Amino acid sequence: MSEKTANMKVVEGSYAVAHAVMCCRPDVISAYPITPQTHIVENLSQMVADGELDSEFLTVDSEFSALSVLIGSSACGARSYSSTTSQGLALMYEVLYNVSGMRLPIVMNVANRALGAPLNIWNDQQDSVGARDVGWLQIYVEDVQEAVDATLQAYKIAEDAEIRTPIMVCMDGFILTHVYEPVELLDKEKAREFLPAYQPADILDPAHPKTFGAFADPSTYTEFRYQQFEAQLKALDKIEKVAREFEETFGRYYGGLIDSYQAEDAEIVIVTLGSVIGTIKDAIDAMRSEGKKVGLVKVRSYRPFPVQALRKALKDASVIAVIEKDVAIGSEAGLVTDLKAAFYNSNIRIPIIGFTAGLGGRDITVKDIRKIVDKAETARKGIEFEFEFLNLRMEIL
Amino acid sequence: MKEIRLHGRGGQGSVTAAEMIAVAAFEDKRFSQAFPAFGVERRGAPVMAFARIADQPIRIRSQIYEPDYVIVQDVTLLDVVDVAAGLKPTGKIIINTDRPREALKLKTDAKVITIDATKIAMEILKRPIVNTTMLGAFCGACKEVGLESMNKAISERFKGELGKKNLLAIKAAFERVS
Numbered sequence: 001m002s003e004k005t006a007n008m009k010v011v012e013g014s015y016a017v018a019h020a021v022m023c024c025r026p027d028v029i030s031a032y033p034i035t036p037q038t039h040i041v042e043n044l045s046q047m048v049a050d051g052e053l054d055s056e057f058l059t060v061d062s063e064f065s066a067l068s069v070l071i072g073s074s075a076c077g078a079r080s081y082s083s084t085t086s087q088g089l090a091l092m093y094e095v096l097y098n099v100s101g102m103r104l105p106i107v108m109n110v111a112n113r114a115l116g117a118p119l120n121i122w123n124d125q126q127d128s129v130g131a132r133d134v135g136w137l138q139i140y141v142e143d144v145q146e147a148v149d150a151t152l153q154a155y156k157i158a159e160d161a162e163i164r165t166p167i168m169v170c171m172d173g174f175i176l177t178h179v180y181e182p183v184e185l186l187d188k189e190k191a192r193e194f195l196p197a198y199q200p201a202d203i204l205d206p207a208h209p210k211t212f213g214a215f216a217d218p219s220t221y222t223e224f225r226y227q228q229f230e231a232q233l234k235a236l237d238k239i240e241k242v243a244r245e246f247e248e249t250f251g252r253y254y255g256g257l258i259d260s261y262q263a264e265d266a267e268i269v270i271v272t273l274g275s276v277i278g279t280i281k282d283a284i285d286a287m288r289s290e291g292k293k294v295g296l297v298k299v300r301s302y303r304p305f306p307v308q309a310l311r312k313a314l315k316d317a318s319v320i321a322v323i324e325k326d327v328a329i330g331s332e333a334g335l336v337t338d339l340k341a342a343f344y345n346s347n348i349r350i351p352i353i354g355f356t357a358g359l360g361g362r363d364i365t366v367k368d369i370r371k372i373v374d375k376a377e378t379a380r381k382g383i384e385f386e387f388e389f390l391n392l393r394m395e396i397l
Numbered sequence: 398m399k400e401i402r403l404h405g406r407g408g409q410g411s412v413t414a415a416e417m418i419a420v421a422a423f424e425d426k427r428f429s430q431a432f433p434a435f436g437v438e439r440r441g442a443p444v445m446a447f448a449r450i451a452d453q454p455i456r457i458r459s460q461i462y463e464p465d466y467v468i469v470q471d472v473t474l475l476d477v478v479d480v481a482a483g484l485k486p487t488g489k490i491i492i493n494t495d496r497p498r499e500a501l502k503l504k505t506d507a508k509v510i511t512i513d514a515t516k517i518a519m520e521i522l523k524r525p526i527v528n529t530t531m532l533g534a535f536c537g538a539c540k541e542v543g544l545e546s547m548n549k550a551i552s553e554r555f556k557g558e559l560g561k562k563n564l565l566a567i568k569a570a571f572e573r574v575s
Binding site for chain 2: 008009010012036121122123143172174175178179180181182275276277278279281282361363364365366
């Protein structure tokens with residue numbers, strides 16, 4: 001959160017995000033309610049009903065339908081919005097690939113939540129991290145203000161003629177969707193200037209018939225994927241540029257691709273995604289006052305994965321500890337694997353250890369961060385483990 | 398930073414009360430945060446909500462384990478929940494009960510404040526919904542949030558006649574514990 005301003009108000013995270021969506025003026029909204037995303041779409045539906053937001057709000061029978069509806073609307077040139085989480089995102093899986101493959105700039109807030117079985121409604125990031133390869137851009141936010149601001153930035157990135165790629169703005173379910181905290185809601189007029197009307201390059205138009213996503217045989221399919229790949233790499237610059245433009249207009253900046261905290265002279269650097277960053281910052285301040293050189297690098301853009309930015313930010317660390325709320329069952333976890341891959345062909349040789357924490361809503365405390373830092377200090381002298389489930393309850397296994 | 402934990406039962410407005418604390422504290426030009434203990438909401442089940450107040454922006458997102466203040470909306474929770482768990486010895490716990498504090502046998506070194514908020518709510522609101530009454534007691538006993546700011550927060554949340562009655566309930570509780 002930035003400095004206190006007269007325009008700040010204590011509101012629920014979901015309301016703040018819905019308000020941001022309103023400021024983006026989507027032509028079409030389609031979503032299916034699912035905890036903990038529900039308040040976002042409830043608020044949007046209310047805004048449409050009250051005439052505050054002039055959007056077509058389409059209620060549907062499932063998340064599969066919600067995103068399918070938006071394929072049609074987006075392909076016709078309408079700015080389109082959805083929001084989901086967990087099983088809802090899983091149910092969209094087939095459509096996620098269709099949206100990205102057709103290069104439709106849909107923005108979707110993911111209110112991160114665990115996946116069943118076992119059934120669990122609480123926060124973690126297995127849902128969106130698991131969807132890291134579906135061709136969508138992914139931005140992870142650390143607080144409500146950033147969720148608001150990233151939602152507006154997202155359309156500007158997605159709709160750029162060179163990018164034309166959908167985005168998930170990922171915010172931790174409950175922790176950010178249900179928190180009340182001071183937020184500066186977006187100014188509608190400023191948002192309109194920052195994000196003008198959508199000017200699609202190609203649309204479905206009966207007067208000029210063409211098709212989207214129809215059929216590509218082996219002679220062309222690879223080139224479709226290559227173009228998507230290239231667009232994501234172009235988004236590396238675009239995300240940073242839009243974050244800076246946003247700063248010029250609204251005075252807030254959270255990093256573009258990554259951000260850092262006390263990382264410059266840090267020996268032990270924590271790398272993570274999402275709302276746990278706030279708790280980590282408090283832990284870092286406490287450890288710094290005890291003379292421990294601990295810092296943080298936040299991965300804001302997980303897709304595209306900012307390899308160069310991370311190499312630059314982490315090259316002087318002595319040891320890296322990755323904390324993430326997901327697990328790649330049978331391997332390690334998303335972020336730690338990607339980070340190791342980013343370093344392997346560089347001349348950077350730093351021990352990297354990974355922790356999965358906060359699964360299914362398990363709380364992550366300052367004490368937990370200290371524990372991770374202690375383990376990282378040990379790993380500096382020699383890696384004893386590469387990947388660990390934090391706070392595993394051995395007594396119930 | 399001051400940390401507050403609210404105990405209640407589903408339907409008693411504990412989450413709203415935490416929200417009101419955050420809104421009122423911000424009105425007092427301080428930073429604040431409020432959030433529920435995320436669970437599967439059921440009417441009558443024990444629930445918790447949390448609030449933080451600080452002079453600096455609040456970054457921490459973990460739950461609250463060592464609160465400065467505890468608010469208990471329903472005394473029957475004492476049989477099922479350790480409401481004083483982790484409460485700082487210098488802290489305060491405010492309990493809605495008609496029983497004397499000695500009868501509660503609370504295991505805490507913190508100051509125990511009792512108030513018959515149900516009686517106040519029944520007299521003024523004609524309903525056994527005590528969350529706003531307990532907020533009045535919180536303002537009076539802890540002096541962490543100004544009464545005027547709390548009144549403003551409540552008036553914005555509860556409009557018209559209901560809002561006015563809630564302000565009366567807050568005032569009655571505030572005076573009782575001050």
